Amino acid sequence: MAWNNQGGPWGGGQSPWGRGGGSGNQPPDFEEMIKRGQDRMKSILPGGFGSGRALTLIGAVAVALWLLTGFYVVNPGQVGVNMLFGRFVSQTTPGLRWNWPVPIGDHYTPDVATRYRVEVGFRAETASGSDRDVPEESLMLTGNENIIDVRAVVLWRINNVEQFLFGIGDPETSVKNTVEAALREIIGQSSFEFAITEGRGQIEVKARDLAQQMLDSYRLPTAGEVEESKAGAIIIEQLSLQKVDAPSEVIDAFRDVQKARADREAAINDSQAYVNQVTEEAKGQATQIVKQAEAYKAEKVAIAQGDAQRFISVYEEYKQSPDITERRLYLETMAGILAGMNKILIDDSGAGGTVPYLPLDQLLKSRQQAPDTTSTDPAPASGSITGASQ
Structure with missing residues (x-):
């Protein structure tokens, strides 16, 4: 034994309780060792363990050690x-x-700075590096009675420490079940096409707000509260949809349907573009025709107003000099009528029944063809017109 060693820390082959209980390879006498130990304690505490001084000292040490654990x-x-x-x-x-x-x-000592992660609809397998689907959480029913596969990741942290410790038994399960219920509620109010296309962001926001309201309602009154606080135990900082798609069993058929819809939309867009182009061209032509009609209208109105004004002025002159005005109008009218006609001058005063005439139009034409030369050709002979005037 260690205390039988001459070089031991106790020296002289003595044990911590005095001399060894045996010699050689004989085991020590434990009863004697206990008795000697009691004798040593009595020397330290003359009154023994039952004295008031000893009990006070032991109690003080115990209380001090107990207070240190605080x-x-x-x-x-x-x-x-x-x-x-x-x-x-x-x-x-x-x-x-x-x-x-x-x-x-x-x-x-709860950690209020850490952001905790909860997965809904799947579980991330760190060992294999892949995700394991949880159909009982991921498969949901849309508003138009279609099944949709939804996966979401939620990041949350402790908001109200007192409510977190005493108002919620299992925080992770509570968050998962609450978010799943909120997603089912929002998905059930949305159509399948809306959920997988432009409605994804709106579903995230609505589901997060609804889940937060539900978590805040899990609040229990605690006796230590001084003021009633409406802050819930948990705050959801982010809800992200990782997957919103048709179930894997029908994904191929669904993609064919989506491709057909995309082709239909493309055809509709092309047709609409053609309609817009033709409509714009027609509007341009219509505008041009309207402007031309308005210009023609303005022209005709101006002409009519000018004619009316001229008629009024002529009428005023006619009232002052009826004979002269009537003669002038007759001459102006005849001048306008005869201006573009071939004219023949006939002298019916000739004797012998012949009527000489002068072809003025032919003379004018020949003069216009050669204005700078003097014609040497004799004038055409006067013809004779017998009978009635031509």
Whole structure:
């Protein structure tokens, strides 16, 4: 034994309780060792263990050790929660803190800075690096009675420490079930096409808000509260839809349908573009025709107004000199009529029944063809017209 060794820390082959109980390889006498130990304690405490002094000393040491167990450390990002007789009394900031130890008091140090992750509809397998589908969570029914496969990731953190510790039993399960219920509610109000296309972002926002309202309603009253706070135990910071698609069993057929719809939309867009082009061209032509008609209208109105004004002025002259005005109008009218006609001058005063005439139009034409030369050709002979005038 160690205390039988001459070089041991106790020297002289003595045990911590005095001389060894045996020699050689014989085992020590434990009863004698206990008796000698009691004798040594009596020398330290003359009154023995039953004296008041001894009990006081032992009690003081025990109380001191018990009080020392009340110290605890609150790390950065944590909040210390002090309990007294099972009731919440206060919160503490990071650092070395003290509270009454068990069984009078207790303390908790929840991490309020960490963002916790919850998966809905699947589970990430870290060992294989792939995701495992959970159909009982991912398959949901849309508003138009179609089945849709939904996967979501939720990031949450502790918001109200007191409510988190005493109002929610299993936070992760509560968040998962609440988000799943909110997603089923929003998906059930949406159509299949809306959910897989432009409605994805709206579904995320609505489901997050609804889940937050449900989590806030899980609030339980606690005796340590001084003021009633409406803050829930958990706050959802982000809800992200990882997958919103048709189930894998019908995904190929669904993609064919989507391709057909895309082709239909493309054809509709092309037709609409052609309609817009033709419509714009027709509108341009119509505008041009309208402008031409308006210009023609303005022209005719101006001419009519000018004719009316001229008629009025002529009428005023006619009232003043009826004979002269009537003669002038007759001459102007005849001049306008005869201006573009071939004219023949006939002299019916000739004797012998012959009527000489002068072809003025032919003379004018020949003069216009050769204005700078003097014609040497004799004038055509006067013809004779017998009978009635031509």
